[in-house]
Amino acid sequence: MADQIKTNTVSKAVYKTIIFLICIFLAILSLFPFVVMIVNSTRSTYQIQQQAVSLLPSTYFLNNLKILLGKSFNPLVGFRNSLIISVGTTACSLYFSTLTAYAIVMYDWKLKNAFFSFIMAIMMIPAQITIIGFVQMVYKIHMTNNFLMLILPAIAAPSLVFFMRQYMKPAIPPSLIESARIDGSNEFYTFNVIALPIMKPAIATQAIFCFVTSWNDLFRPLTILTRQENYTLPIMVSLLKGDIYKTEYGCVYLGLTLTALPLIIVYLLLSKYIVAGVAMGSVKG
Numbered sequence: 001m002a003d004q005i006k007t008n009t010v011s012k013a014v015y016k017t018i019i020f021l022i023c024i025f026l027a028i029l030s031l032f033p034f035v036v037m038i039v040n041s042t043r044s045t046y047q048i049q050q051q052a053v054s055l056l057p058s059t060y061f062l063n064n065l066k067i068l069l070g071k072s073f074n075p076l077v078g079f080r081n082s083l084i085i086s087v088g089t090t091a092c093s094l095y096f097s098t099l100t101a102y103a104i105v106m107y108d109w110k111l112k113n114a115f116f117s118f119i120m121a122i123m124m125i126p127a128q129i130t131i132i133g134f135v136q137m138v139y140k141i142h143m144t145n146n147f148l149m150l151i152l153p154a155i156a157a158p159s160l161v162f163f164m165r166q167y168m169k170p171a172i173p174p175s176l177i178e179s180a181r182i183d184g185s186n187e188f189y190t191f192n193v194i195a196l197p198i199m200k201p202a203i204a205t206q207a208i209f210c211f212v213t214s215w216n217d218l219f220r221p222l223t224i225l226t227r228q229e230n231y232t233l234p235i236m237v238s239l240l241k242g243d244i245y246k247t248e249y250g251c252v253y254l255g256l257t258l259t260a261l262p263l264i265i266v267y268l269l270l271s272k273y274i275v276a277g278v279a280m281g282s283v284k285g
Helices: 002-040 045-050 061-069 075-106 112-123 127-140 148-155 158-171 174-182 187-198 200-216 219-224 233-239 249-281
Strands: none
Touching (some): 002 249, 045 249, 061 249, 075 112, 075 148, 075 158, 075 187, 075 200, 075 233, 075 249, 127 219, 148 219, 158 200, 174 187, 200 233, 233 249
């Protein structure tokens, strides 16, 4: 009996060690491209051409930054524009998607299931199809170079509605909402003060995904923003592939590093909510 217990203990220890080593390997594999990108932003074009992958930083960071700023690349303007669009898009997506999911879960109305099925059907439509009509509309109403044309469409986010609904069904008991209504709470107060705080893990999880998606978006801003002072960071980085910058690989990596830095900060601030949000959102209701 004692030998069997000892064998089980050793087996569990070996199993945990293997899992731990696999996790370390996957973490290194995920972080390696970011490390190479940051290191290459401190190296010269010649060094990168001679050895593309290196883990030892060089001394050309300030030189790359000087060249980058001298080529109409303004990281502060790009950061400001990207931040305005990303924050606005994330706020609209999260609030209105949660509100829609709340209406689907907490209200009993005749076409509720049909409405949810319609939302699921919209998820199947590629964004490249809808963008054509959207761009034509923006140009016809003369709203190009207006950030609202990139923020307001985020109100309709079917995938977020689906995730919020899946999270809300097990997380918020209908009896809690009914109790608030009996106590005289109006619907918007109940949603904003009672439901939203309970949804914090799901909101934080989706905030990361929404912010990252909006921050990295190149296609939509490129079709609507035509003035240089309105360019986002991804647009500015895409210009680094032009003829003027094609040999300045250090500048390209530096531009990519400046673009990725805010995303890393947002992830570090909200990452503690990811596991709880995804785990609860995966529960079927």
